Amino acid sequence: MRFEINKDKLLYHLIVAQKAMSTKTPNPALQGMRLDVLEDHLVITTSNADISIQIKLEDQSLAIESTGSMLIPGKYFIDIIRKLDGQTVTLTQGDDTLLRIEADHSDITLNLLEIEDYPNLVFTEKEHFVKINVRTLKTLIRQTAFATSSIENRPILTGVHVKIDGNRLAAVATDSYRLSQKAIELESDYEPMQAIIPGKSLEELIKILEHNQDHVEVHFDQSRVLFKYRNILFLSRLLEGNYPETSKLIPSDFPVRIKFNKESLLTAIERASLLSNRDSSNAVVKLALRSDDTVEITSNAPEIGRVLEEVYPVDEVEGSPIKIAFSSRYFLEALKVFASSEVTISFTGEVRPFIMTGEYDEDMLQLILPVKTD
Amino acid sequence: MRFEINKDKLLYHLIVAQKAMSTKTPNPALQGMRLDVLEDHLVITTSNADISIQIKLEDQSLAIESTGSMLIPGKYFIDIIRKLDGQTVTLTQGDDTLLRIEADHSDITLNLLEIEDYPNLVFTEKEHFVKINVRTLKTLIRQTAFATSSIENRPILTGVHVKIDGNRLAAVATDSYRLSQKAIELESDYEPMQAIIPGKSLEELIKILEHNQDHVEVHFDQSRVLFKYRNILFLSRLLEGNYPETSKLIPSDFPVRIKFNKESLLTAIERASLLSNRDSSNAVVKLALRSDDTVEITSNAPEIGRVLEEVYPVDEVEGSPIKIAFSSRYFLEALKVFASSEVTISFTGEVRPFIMTGEYDEDMLQLILPVKTD
Numbered sequence: 172m173r174f175e176i177n178k179d180k181l182l183y184h185l186i187v188a189q190k191a192m193s194t195k196t197p198n199p200a201l202q203g204m205r206l207d208v209l210e211d212h213l214v215i216t217t218s219n220a221d222i223s224i225q226i227k228l229e230d231q232s233l234a235i236e237s238t239g240s241m242l243i244p245g246k247y248f249i250d251i252i253r254k255l256d257g258q259t260v261t262l263t264q265g266d267d268t269l270l271r272i273e274a275d276h277s278d279i280t281l282n283l284l285e286i287e288d289y290p291n292l293v294f295t296e297k298e299h300f301v302k303i304n305v306r307t308l309k310t311l312i313r314q315t316a317f318a319t320s321s322i323e324n325r326p327i328l329t330g331v332h333v334k335i336d337g338n339r340l341a342a343v344a345t346d347s348y349r350l351s352q353k354a355i356e357l358e359s360d361y362e363p364m365q366a367i368i369p370g371k372s373l374e375e376l377i378k379i380l381e382h383n384q385d386h387v388e389v390h391f392d393q394s395r396v397l398f399k400y401r402n403i404l405f406l407s408r409l410l411e412g413n414y415p416e417t418s419k420l421i422p423s424d425f426p427v428r429i430k431f432n433k434e435s436l437l438t439a440i441e442r443a444s445l446l447s448n449r450d451s452s453n454a455v456v457k458l459a460l461r462s463d464d465t466v467e468i469t470s471n472a473p474e475i476g477r478v479l480e481e482v483y484p485v486d487e488v489e490g491s492p493i494k495i496a497f498s499s500r501y502f503l504e505a506l507k508v509f510a511s512s513e514v515t516i517s518f519t520g521e522v523r524p525f526i527m528t529g530e531y532d533e534d535m536l537q538l539i540l541p542v543k544t545d
Numbered sequence: 546m547r548f549e550i551n552k553d554k555l556l557y558h559l560i561v562a563q564k565a566m567s568t569k570t571p572n573p574a575l576q577g578m579r580l581d582v583l584e585d586h587l588v589i590t591t592s593n594a595d596i597s598i599q600i601k602l603e604d605q606s607l608a609i610e611s612t613g614s615m616l617i618p619g620k621y622f623i624d625i626i627r628k629l630d631g632q633t634v635t636l637t638q639g640d641d642t643l644l645r646i647e648a649d650h651s652d653i654t655l656n657l658l659e660i661e662d663y664p665n666l667v668f669t670e671k672e673h674f675v676k677i678n679v680r681t682l683k684t685l686i687r688q689t690a691f692a693t694s695s696i697e698n699r700p701i702l703t704g705v706h707v708k709i710d711g712n713r714l715a716a717v718a719t720d721s722y723r724l725s726q727k728a729i730e731l732e733s734d735y736e737p738m739q740a741i742i743p744g745k746s747l748e749e750l751i752k753i754l755e756h757n758q759d760h761v762e763v764h765f766d767q768s769r770v771l772f773k774y775r776n777i778l779f780l781s782r783l784l785e786g787n788y789p790e791t792s793k794l795i796p797s798d799f800p801v802r803i804k805f806n807k808e809s810l811l812t813a814i815e816r817a818s819l820l821s822n823r824d825s826s827n828a829v830v831k832l833a834l835r836s837d838d839t840v841e842i843t844s845n846a847p848e849i850g851r852v853l854e855e856v857y858p859v860d861e862v863e864g865s866p867i868k869i870a871f872s873s874r875y876f877l878e879a880l881k882v883f884a885s886s887e888v889t890i891s892f893t894g895e896v897r898p899f900i901m902t903g904e905y906d907e908d909m910l911q912l913i914l915p916v917k918t919d
Contacts, residue, residue, distance in 0.1 A: 250819045281850035442651055445624045476655035
């Protein structure tokens, strides 16, 4: 096997493939990148326990002299390609065990990994797939995946539940203390289906989606989902089991509604969360609607101090005075995903979940469970 | 005590003072910032075991209503000031134990620390001090402090040895495997003196030196050194003991001299250091001058692979073929402090220290001990 290619072109694709490469794994083969050199293109493959990436690399700089397949130690390979001088790199498989990398005045030899140890990955495209605009998909992921659970004892909650019916795709994530749901309209109609996609897979996926005007094809399988974007195939396992019925968690009757300027509310909550015992990410913050319709945000850490913030609602307030306490982290994370500059918070009661909605965030709802305080 | 001040002005100086603040310390008082409010200015003081900072803060935005002194929990104070809305902040000492911070619609109360527990720090300026241009001092520190030892079992080597005689200031640092020395010319003549300044103190000092055209006054004491820069006093302890006589470590006879383009040599050594067992920062790299006057840089990690780089000297080489092995980290750190684009390496023998010099790096010398290999 021998070919030459533009160094930057190769590096760009190796960095994409790196996202599915394991650095710490009991299976050393998964620290490798599989490289298949075919007649007129390369295929780069990486995989860890959860996701796999396959890239078809065609380029006018690519000059293939002979074909072959090999498993390259991924981390070293990327480090080397990144540091090379010169524009062109020549790769030659010396024998079954060695890769020779030549560029400018560098002559580097890497010991290859055993390609027989590499898992057999199948990136099957389906006849029927769902087509989603890149920008829409990225927004959908950013607005939901953060609310998945990071605790493994309820594995099903580490995923985003996706339901498709007709031209509507609905996504829900919850860790049982907060919930995020968002629906989008698809460009065509599809048969009803559902799947639970690991939140972490989706967070890796958005890192490789660059061109907002493009589309992603989503190919669902019984146990896997394949995202096809440009020359990249991104495969993730699905979570098995029944996702909890979340719709009944969401209250429908809201005696109190307050509309806020998102930025003012955000900075007030941020300041209120500063004075917690060195873990400002999980401070308990209180919100109280006073009878003069001003909102008070407070926090109190007896050994450190206390914060009182006054926030003025942007519209007439609906409802009577209420006090509620919550995790500042959950509140801030939910607030930050809104595109609207004004966000409405709707309360059912002091110990009932409350929800956030935004005028320009269609079909999105953020729900947070309050914290009980004395 | 009560005053108001422009928020950004205050924050800027708190961030400078933070550099001498302890975050982890057995003495909780050192997690505080001492604030003295005088008739027409503020004094901010911070200290850890090694360095102390005192800032005199005068500003037209400062409106002092009443004076006083207090010890504020530093981390929380800076976090709060950073996050405040509005331009002006008002600080009021509620009673001996509380500080009230008001800005825009925020009303925050911080519990104060016990000011009696704060050490009594003396920032005495001397009648005779050394004056050094900021840019010159920063360069001097960057070119020497990196070569100090970070291991505490020979504490004296964690410092930079500074000698002044007439209008010449010479600085030396060594961790006994490499050595850096640099001399600068002062604007006036001084009595002979010497001191050993902790390398870490100097690295904190350069972070606060911003304006290259300014000067720093250096006030030496028996056990301490005070740097005066603008409205900032920066105090460091000195190291006690005798610094080793380093001049005899430096060879004077160099049968082999090779001049390199700094950048080509740097990238070749970087590539050669990539293939070490996941610790590329301390790879052993070999340099060999061949009889055709080409220089070969090689490294070999049997389980991973090997690198061969050819580097072409920029001038005629002096001397006959030689092979030498060294730590890539030491080599790269030394090479990077040169301002010259061409660097000469002078060798005495394969197991003798070699030195680096640069045409435009006057009075600077970097020395590295080779590594013995099979």
